[in-house]
Amino acid sequence: MKLLILIFIGIVLFLIAKSYKTEKFANIKLDIKEKFEGDLMQHEAGLLVALMAKVAKADGQVCELEAQLLKHTLDDISRHFENQDEIREKLKKIYDDEKKSFDNTIQICKNLYTLTRHNYQKRVKIMEYLLNLAFIDKEFSNTELMITEDIANTLEIKRADFERLINAFEMFYKQQKENAALSLEKAYEILEASKDDDVNILKKKYRNLVKKHHPDIIAGQGASQNIIDEATAKLQEINEAYELIKKHKGI
Structure with missing residues (x-):
């Protein structure tokens, strides 16, 4: 599964006074695009989108940045398939369907673990991506912590790596908040x-x-x-x- 390897390489910080976002992958040139006509819930791409839905559901609302992240993710993934329009529609349906319930979260994680069991770093990147989504509204609720902990445990992410990722996001948003406060203070001074x-x-x-x-x-x-x-x-x-x-x- 080369697709997700490329996608997770692309997680980058973007400060537009907004937060993180995914990198667009238009600059990644693939010699061969994948032709996939099976069940996307048996594919890393579909399982990622399903877990995104679970994390997005955790705080009960979708902010503008979450919507943007979803759009970029669907665009970026589907672009690497020959039948990209069809794939994008199927991924969007997976997202909409999986957002209705947490019931099958662990099973989705188990399926994803099976596909990535020999690539720990990829699973860490998946975790980073999902935490990115959880933090993108600048709040990290107890519900979001619980759902991401469940995902991390099932994907067999080391606790130290999970906590490192959370600390990195918390420090990023703390610094962003402090910078905004200093900027406002300076504005009043001017x-x-x-x-x-x-x-x-x-x-x-x-x-x-x-x-x-x-x-x-x-x-x-x-x-x-x-x-x-x-x-x-x-x-x-x-x-x-x-x-x-x-x-x-x-x-």
Whole structure:
């Protein structure tokens, strides 16, 4: 099964101030595409998608990033089959069906273990992929922990490797949260404002700073080009800070 080996090599971090995502595999050139017409629940691709459904079901809701991850996964997997449109539809049906119940989770894991029993690193990558999905909404619930623990145990993932992966995701999102907090604090500082200021005060401070630093006004005062360039950069900084604060406050 070369397909999943390629797919799991592609798990990468992507910070678009969103989180992880799968890499697109358009750059991977396969000499031969697989022609598969059997039961995808007996294929690594189908079993992966089925486990994705179980993890997605754990928190009871599908956020935008989960939906994006699913879309990329279905696209990436199906692209490596000759009958890719048919495969994608079947994988989507597997996802929809398997999301209805946890009852057969262990059996799915056992089937996947049978196909990957001689490739421990592949199973670790599968686990990383599923934890990626669990963490993608920046929360890791007790239910998600329990379902991923069950999967890890059945796939015979070493506890140390399972905990290492969880710690890596937790550190990633903790750092992301801290960076966002620091950015917001800096935005208020640039706007010479306080987080307790109401909307009208924020708008007033923003407008005053724009008038003070607008390059056209500075140019009209006979300033040198260096001063005008500094004012242009400052105005951009003010605009970016104001937009961040507006987004944070839902203005």
